[in-house]
Amino acid sequence: MSWLAPGGLAAALAVGAAVAWGFGWHGLVVLFAFFVSGSLLTQIAERRAPRRTARQVIANGGVAAVAALLGAWWVATGALAAAAADTWATELGAFSPFAPRLITTGARVSRGASGGITALGTAGGVVGALVIAALAVLLEPRGMAPASVYPRRTHSLALLTAAGVLGMLADSVLGATLQGKYECPACDARFERGNNVCHEPVRLTRGLRWLDNDGVNLAATLVGATVAALGAGYSP
Numbered sequence: 001m002s003w004l005a006p007g008g009l010a011a012a013l014a015v016g017a018a019v020a021w022g023f024g025w026h027g028l029v030v031l032f033a034f035f036v037s038g039s040l041l042t043q044i045a046e047r048r049a050p051r052r053t054a055r056q057v058i059a060n061g062g063v064a065a066v067a068a069l070l071g072a073w074w075v076a077t078g079a080l081a082a083a084a085a086d087t088w089a090t091e092l093g094a095f096s097p098f099a100p101r102l103i104t105t106g107a108r109v110s111r112g113a114s115g116g117i118t119a120l121g122t123a124g125g126v127v128g129a130l131v132i133a134a135l136a137v138l139l140e141p142r143g144m145a146p147a148s149v150y151p152r153r154t155h156s157l158a159l160l161t162a163a164g165v166l167g168m169l170a171d172s173v174l175g176a177t178l179q180g181k182y183e184c185p186a187c188d189a190r191f192e193r194g195n196n197v198c199h200e201p202v203r204l205t206r207g208l209r210w211l212d213n214d215g216v217n218l219a220a221t222l223v224g225a226t227v228a229a230l231g232a233g234y235s236p
């Protein structure tokens with residue numbers, strides 16, 4: 001599979017195994033929908049994204065895998081809805097005729113900059129969350145959660161979509177604020193990773209050194225999972 005680096009493939013198989021163990025084919029369908037839709041959108045956007053590493057796979061699927069091992073269907077699918085919303089927003093946002101604006105201040109930022117959002121990308125993210133939410137509602141395994149928790153399917157659909165969208169927004173806010181940003185001291189070129197060398201090794205100018213894009217993605221899936229869990233009434 002050309003979408004995954006070897007470590008990424010191992011991580012994807014581990015996530016898949018956890019989801020299959022927890023939810024059987026129902027869970028695998030939702031996981032595949034997330035993974036395949038994201039990869040196809042990346043190809044359609046003709047973004048030459050590097051093959052996914054184990055870190056990136058865990059950042060997007062790790063929370064869902066843990067929730068699957070706990071048998072928490074709505075938590076796992078809430079995490080996947082957030083991951084899907086973020087991926088769809090990024091890829092569809094690439095088609096936006098307008099430059100992205102920072103979610104916090106509204107300042108224009110360059111394409112692909114963390115924390116930048118577009119109307120098109122945001123709408124795409126909502127659709128991505130809705131697709132995962134719809135699959136989760138349709139495929140909910142019987143006996144997975146108390147029937148009284150999500151009494152109506154429309155309620156579940158709205159709540160899971162909201163979980164995904166809130167996760168996506170958390171991703172943008174963290175990307176605009178706490179995520180580490182780097183600059184070349186010699187030419188002001190900006191970078192998202194601290195291991196770059198431009199004219200000189202890049203320097204941290206904003207945010208936290210240890211919080212990179214993968215960390216922000218992981219936090220976004222945690223937000224999606226938490227919102228879904230609160231809505232489902234799982235007690236901690």
Ligand SMILES: [Zn+2]
Nearest residue numbers: 184187198199
């Ligand atoms: Zn430079």
